[in-house]
Amino acid sequence: MPAEIDVNPNQPVQSSSRPWDAFARGVRDNLIAEVGGQGIRVAGIVILARMLRPGDFGVYRILLVVSMFVTLFSEAGIPDALIQRKELQSSHEATGWWLTVALTGTCIAGLYILAPLLERLMEMPGMGFGLRLICIPSMLEGASIIANARLRRQIRFGPLAMSEVVAECVFAVVAILLVWFGYPRWSLPGGLAARLSAHAIFILAAAPYVPREMPRVAAARDLWRFATAAFGGRVVTVASGNIDYVLVGRLLGSTALGFYSTAWDCCDSFQRVSIESRAGSRCLHSPRSRMTTRNWRKLIETSSITSRDLYCPSPDASR
Numbered sequence: 001m002p003a004e005i006d007v008n009p010n011q012p013v014q015s016s017s018r019p020w021d022a023f024a025r026g027v028r029d030n031l032i033a034e035v036g037g038q039g040i041r042v043a044g045i046v047i048l049a050r051m052l053r054p055g056d057f058g059v060y061r062i063l064l065v066v067s068m069f070v071t072l073f074s075e076a077g078i079p080d081a082l083i084q085r086k087e088l089q090s091s092h093e094a095t096g097w098w099l100t101v102a103l104t105g106t107c108i109a110g111l112y113i114l115a116p117l118l119e120r121l122m123e124m125p126g127m128g129f130g131l132r133l134i135c136i137p138s139m140l141e142g143a144s145i146i147a148n149a150r151l152r153r154q155i156r157f158g159p160l161a162m163s164e165v166v167a168e169c170v171f172a173v174v175a176i177l178l179v180w181f182g183y184p185r186w187s188l189p190g191g192l193a194a195r196l197s198a199h200a201i202f203i204l205a206a207a208p209y210v211p212r213e214m215p216r217v218a219a220a221r222d223l224w225r226f227a228t229a230a231f232g233g234r235v236v237t238v239a240s241g242n243i244d245y246v247l248v249g250r251l252l253g254s255t256a257l258g259f260y261s262t263a264w265d266c267c268d269s270f271q272r273v274s275i276e277s278r279a280g281s282r283c284l285h286s287p288r289s290r291m292t293t294r295n296w297r298k299l300i301e302t303s304s305i306t307s308r309d310l311y312c313p314s315p316d317a318s319r
Helices: 015-049 054-075 078-084 090-122 127-133 135-143 145-153 157-180 182-204 219-252 254-272 275-279 289-311
Strands: none
Touching: 015 157, 015 254, 054 135, 054 182, 054 219, 054 254, 078 090, 078 127, 078 145, 078 219, 090 127, 090 135, 090 145, 090 219, 127 135, 127 182, 135 145, 135 182, 145 157, 145 182, 157 289, 182 254, 219 254
């Protein structure tokens, strides 16, 4: 006669399914946010494209790339190191918060000082104003880095997905209003600053966090190895996915970059709403090989286009 299984009546029967329930909710929230966010983004691009010049979108793309690198160097892989730890202590979170805020302040100070130099280097008038405009919102983003990591560690992807949808709505509304009130040159930089601010404020409201202790060397030592590896991987991914914009903008000008980036965003938005490529990306820390391969392919195609335009002039150029 088989032995009877002893079941504790006080133990919840569905406790083992809770992570899967959270995962399923995360996939659902990510899918809804991706579809909604991409729809709002495409609609905003279509509306603003009829109001602004292509060169404005070129400058905006460089501002977006710079903001991504500011966020990248402000995080320095610390959120990934916090999320992957099996045993997370309050000293780890506090140390991570102090480090990310210090890195954010350093990046923003350097960006504010180097803004005129970057404008001259890219030969895009007005870019320096936009770079300095996004400094304050970038500081808010830096203050929300650990709150964002806490939400991901707790498998609370609903607020993360909603923050992106709200940020896209704020961007579209602010950009259109600035054009409406007669400030077309400020439209896209102002919309980007508003989007960064809205995203950071929403995250901080959903998971407020303020450290109650000072940073510790031991906690930083626990985080640095994984953070360094994660940071290196993200640098490769972000650089390979955005260096083509820098090449097009520097070699062909802001107008060509405006056409290129707008066309790519509209085409890429439909691809990103697919469940296979994006729905569970926040829930599963899957390898980034597919994204990196896609970025390098885009870089090679862009290099061939720019090389053709540089070394194979059109017949009109010889007249």
